[in-house]
């Protein structure tokens with residue numbers, strides 16, 4: 001069932017969740033499709049042993065949205081992404097991706113999603129060509145098609161000369177571009193990314209920001225987590241703040257500000273997560289650095 005509009009009565013009064021964000025239908029898409037969420041989470045709960053990590057997440061994501069999924073370390077962001085990707089099991093509640101309840105055992109939705117993990121060192125021994133060819137084939141492309149498109153995308157990123165070099169000789173930013181390329185070879189409808197701008201120089205960040213905007217304009221949904229607040233503030237059409245396993249805020253940056261939260265996203269983040277210790281921690285840290293040995 002689409003269009004669920006859950007309530008969030010268990011959250012405290014500081015939480016800001018206006019409503020599930022539903023964009024206007026785009027003229028280049030069938031209206032029905034634009035109204036259907038590409039991701040739907042309902043009462044998603046996950047625990048590791050006795051530790052409750054996700055405590056009932058309700059969320060709908062629509063085509064064309066760029067979601068910045070933020071939260072303190074350990075809030076459960078990667079866990080949420082890994083569950084949606086089918087890389088983590090054992091949860092309660094509903095996870096629906098592209099209309100498919102992912103617990104039904106079918107892998108069909110996986111050919112329509114892309115994923116950029118934060119690290120992928122296990123593939124370091126491969127060349128960019130080998131890795132991209134392998135990734136493309138995992139997503140159902142023929143080897144020739146995968147290599148052709150990979151070569152073209154790498155050339156656009158200015159990486160044609162290193163296409164046949166091993167990834168372990170690449171800088172962090174170069175690896176990131178390979179991962180990004182791998183995630184889009186099969187033209188996915190939904191893109192999941194973990195710290196997608198990590199290691200990229202300023203020019204490359206600008207390029208990737210533009211790429212996100214264009215992919216979203218094509219009707220793809222982008223769901224990424226990051227700790228770089230000034231970037232999240234600028235490129236997300238919608239920001240979802242996860243705090244202690246629950247959604248504590250959900251809206252565009254302008255909406256978060258308009259609802260009483262003040263300042264930069266970093267300040268809003270600290271306000272909503274109740275983190276006011278940064279100065280005291282920095283004081284204690286630097287005093288300790290200066291301590292003399294006896």
Ligand SMILES: Nc1ncnc2c1ncn2[C@@H]1O[C@H](COP(=O)(O)OP(=O)(O)OP(=O)(O)O)[C@@H](O)[C@H]1O
Nearest residue numbers: 048051053071072073074075076077078079080227
């Ligand atoms: N495989 C696991 N086994 C046990 N506990 C885990 C496992 N994976 C994650 N956790 C715990 O779940 C909690 C949420 O972890 P998660 O990686 O989702 O957080 P995060 O929000 O992505 O954090 P960060 O911003 O530091 O990347 C943490 O307390 C973590 O220790």
